[in-house]
Amino acid sequence: MQKTAVVLFLIIGLFACTKTTQNALPRTPNVPTERVLAKNVILMIGDGMGLGQITAGMYANGNHLNLEGFPIVGLQKTHAYNNLITDSAASATAIACGVKTYNAAIGVDKDTLPVKNILEEAEEQGLRTGLVATSTIVHATPAAFIAHQPMRSMHEYIADDFLKSGIDLFIGGGMKYFNSQRVRGNSIIPKLQQKGFTVSGIANEELEDVYLGNVNKFAYFTANDAPIPTATGRDYLPLASIIAANFLKRNTKQGFFLMIEGSQIDWGGHANDTKYILTEVQDFDRAIGKILAFAKKDKETLVIVTADHETGGFAINPKSRRDSIIGAFTSSYHTGTMVPVFAYGPGAELFSGIYENTAIYQKMRQALGFDLKEKGALINPK
Ligand code: MG
Ligand code: ZN
Numbered sequence: 001m002q003k004t005a006v007v008l009f010l011i012i013g014l015f016a017c018t019k020t021t022q023n024a025l026p027r028t029p030n031v032p033t034e035r036v037l038a039k040n041v042i043l044m045i046g047d048g049m050g051l052g053q054i055t056a057g058m059y060a061n062g063n064h065l066n067l068e069g070f071p072i073v074g075l076q077k078t079h080a081y082n083n084l085i086t087d088s089a090a091s092a093t094a095i096a097c098g099v100k101t102y103n104a105a106i107g108v109d110k111d112t113l114p115v116k117n118i119l120e121e122a123e124e125q126g127l128r129t130g131l132v133a134t135s136t137i138v139h140a141t142p143a144a145f146i147a148h149q150p151m152r153s154m155h156e157y158i159a160d161d162f163l164k165s166g167i168d169l170f171i172g173g174g175m176k177y178f179n180s181q182r183v184r185g186n187s188i189i190p191k192l193q194q195k196g197f198t199v200s201g202i203a204n205e206e207l208e209d210v211y212l213g214n215v216n217k218f219a220y221f222t223a224n225d226a227p228i229p230t231a232t233g234r235d236y237l238p239l240a241s242i243i244a245a246n247f248l249k250r251n252t253k254q255g256f257f258l259m260i261e262g263s264q265i266d267w268g269g270h271a272n273d274t275k276y277i278l279t280e281v282q283d284f285d286r287a288i289g290k291i292l293a294f295a296k297k298d299k300e301t302l303v304i305v306t307a308d309h310e311t312g313g314f315a316i317n318p319k320s321r322r323d324s325i326i327g328a329f330t331s332s333y334h335t336g337t338m339v340p341v342f343a344y345g346p347g348a349e350l351f352s353g354i355y356e357n358t359a360i361y362q363k364m365r366q367a368l369g370f371d372l373k374e375k376g377a378l379i380n381p382k
Contacts, residue, residue: 002365003071004269007241008083009154011310014123015221018076020054022269025196026059029127032171033357035369036346037323037346037347037367037368037369038300038301038345038346038347038368039255039300039301039346040127040248040249040255040256040257040258040260040298040300040301040302040363041118041122041256041258041301041302041303041304041367042062042245042259042260042291042295042301042302042303042304043095043256043257043258043259043260043304043305043306043307043360043364044259044260044261044284044287044288044291044303044304044305044306045092045259045260045261045306045308046261046262046265046268046281046284046305046306046307047088047135047141047261047262047263047265047266047269047307047308047311047315047331048065048266048267048270048307048308048309048310048311048312048334049262049265049266049267049281049284049307049309049310050309050311050314050335050337050339051310051337051340052310052314052315052316053265053269053277053281053310053311053314054281054314054324054340055316056066056274056277056278056281056309056314056327057277057278057281057282057285059239059316059320059322059325060282060322060323060325061285061348062069062322063170063322065281065284065285065288066286066288066289066292067305067342068093068342069289069344070292070303070305070342070343070348071074071339071343071344071348072342072343072344072348072349072351072352073340073342073343073351073352074216074284074340074341074343074351074353074355075339075340075341075352075354075355076338076340076341076354076355076356076359076360077340077354077355077356077357077359078091078094078307078309078310078336078339079100079101080094080100080101080102080309081100081101081102081110081379082102082103082110083102083103084166084336085309085333085336086103086265086308086309086334086336086357087103087104087140087309087333087334087336088139088140088141088152088308088309089103089104089105089106089140089143089144089152090102090103090105091105091308091309091357092106092107092141092143092145093106093107093108093115093140093144093250094356094357094358094360094361095144095306095308095357095358095360095361096111096118096119096144096145096259097109097115097116097117097359098115098315098358098361098362099142099358099362100202100356100358103155103333104150104151104152104153105150105151105152106140106143106144106147106148106149106150106152106154106158107143107144107145107146107147107148107149108148108149108150112150112340114148116339117145117146118145118167118173118257118316118361118364118365119131119145119146119167119257119259120165120166120171120220121365122256122257122368123165123166123167124175124284125254125368125370125373126253126254127246127252127254127255127256127257127368128168128248128252128254128255128256128257129165129166129167129168129169129190129256129257129258130167130168130170130171130244130247130252130256130257130258130259131145131146131167131169131170131171131172131258131259131261132170132171132235132237132240132241132244132259132260132261133171133172133173133226133227133260133261133262133263134172134173134222134230134236134261134262134263134264134283135172135226135239135261135263135264136172136173136177136223136226136227136330137162137170137174137221138155138156138158138159138172138174138177138225138362139172139174139263140152141261141263141308142159142170142172142232142259142261143158145314146161146162146165146167146260147161147162148159148161148242151186152364153180154179154201155162155174156177156181156183156184157183158177158180159174159177159181159188160184160188162178162188162192163188163191163192163195167217168216168217168218168247168248168256168353169217169218169219169221169244169247169248169258170218170220170225170237171207171218171220171222171240171243171244172221172222173222173223173224173225173226173227174220174221174223174224174225174226175201175203175221175223176224176225178192178221179224187294192194192219195217196216196277197217197219198212198216198217198218198219199219199220199221200218200220200221201215201220201222202220202221202222202223203221203224205219207222207236207239207240207243207310208239212243215247217230218247220240220335222234222236222240229267229268229274229276229279229280230234230264230279230280230283231275231279234283236264236309237260237283237284237286237287238283238287238289238290239246239290240260240285240287241260241287241291242288242290242291242294244260245290245291249266249298255368257368260287260291262281262283262284262287264276265277265279265280265281265284265307265311266311266334267280268280268311268312269310269311269312269314269329269332269334269350270311270312270332271332272312272327272329272332274314274325274326274327277312277314277327278325286347289306290343291303295344295345299345300345300346301345301346301347302330302344302345302347302348302364302367302368303341303344303345304341304342304343304351304360304364305341305342305345306339306340306341306360307340307343308335308339308357309334309335309336309339310334310336310337310339311333311334311335312329312330312331312332312333312335312337313329313330313331313337314327314328314329315327315328315329315330316328320350328382331356338354340361346367347363347366347367347368348372350363350366350367351363354360368369
């Protein structure tokens with residue numbers, strides 16, 4: 001009898017205790033929410049790649065693109081601070097730095113003050129970083145991820161900003177802006193080498209022949225000026241993309257941030273040249289295929305594919321067939337329609353829905369866990 005009473009007392013006590021605890025703590029404080037962070041982020045920007053360009057590229061490619069392998073799709077609003085129709089500088093600054101700014105701004109806000117970008121934050125957190133493009137590497141899109149200049153046309157000043165950066169790899173055109181500088185009067189390539197860069201280029205050796213075994217920092221120039229279109233022989237983007245991902249993954253405990261741009265889809269739009277658009281979308285998609293395969297194997301990499309804006313108001317007109325797309329254009333400049341965002345990997349779910357281009361910056365920080373640390377102040381204006 002006594003034993004039963006004790007057990008009963010214990011049960012009642014336990015129940016009461018549990019109840020009290022639940023009343024005191026109705027929710028779950030101190031229990032960390034389950035967030036799976038990405039170790040690496042690879043951001044791929046198809047310049048001027050709207051839904052029309054993607055669709056046409058897909059039909060022309062036998063009704064298939066690697067883009068179809070992305071489970072999450074969203075839409076972003078591309079408008080600039082001072083203009084509903086953005087240019088590539090303002091939109092790249094929005095994505096890289098998280099601020100709406102004026103057209104032609106490179107990594108600066110509407111008052112021309114420098115704003116820290118995602119690549120600089122990644123460096124501060126110990127990640128390795130890289131940029132790959134099929135334009136010059138000082139062109140607006142890659143420039144916004146490394147430089148802080150009031151005008152996109154300040155190419156040599158943008159090249160100088162590479163010296164101030166902790167970047168580990170860059171591959172693209174525009175060697176002339178580093179080589180003999182009109183503004184500075186001498187080449188800054190020796191200074192890159194002093195910073196530990198192995199500098200090479202198409203004039204010396206093919207990208208696939210470069211031995212990277214003991215290379216710590218790598219710069220490769222694919223052209224002296226702008227690289228040629230893929231239709232006339234440029235084919236380095238898929239190879240450069242996978243070389244960059246493997247290079248940055250090597251020797252890093254913290255992870256890496258890599259931006260890859262298919263730069264010339266935009267140039268096809270400006271030229272109102274359907275064939276130019278199709279071949280550039282397909283080239284960019286081959287790079288996407290390489291990166292998606294890398295991420296599937298790696299399992300710690302978030303891959304985001306988007307555009308900075310649409311170019312040309314490109315449409316697929318009646319009488320088009322898969323093997324002969326009849327493109328039509330409303331403009332030889334950019335348009336204001338939203339552009340898609342595709343995401344794969346840890347943190348991908350953050351990218352569904354409709355949001356501003358500046359939100360991509362916030363979402364990348366969230367995926368990497370940078371929002372758990374405070375963002376540093378604006379870097380000092382020069
Ligand atoms: Mg661009
Ligand atoms: Zn453009």
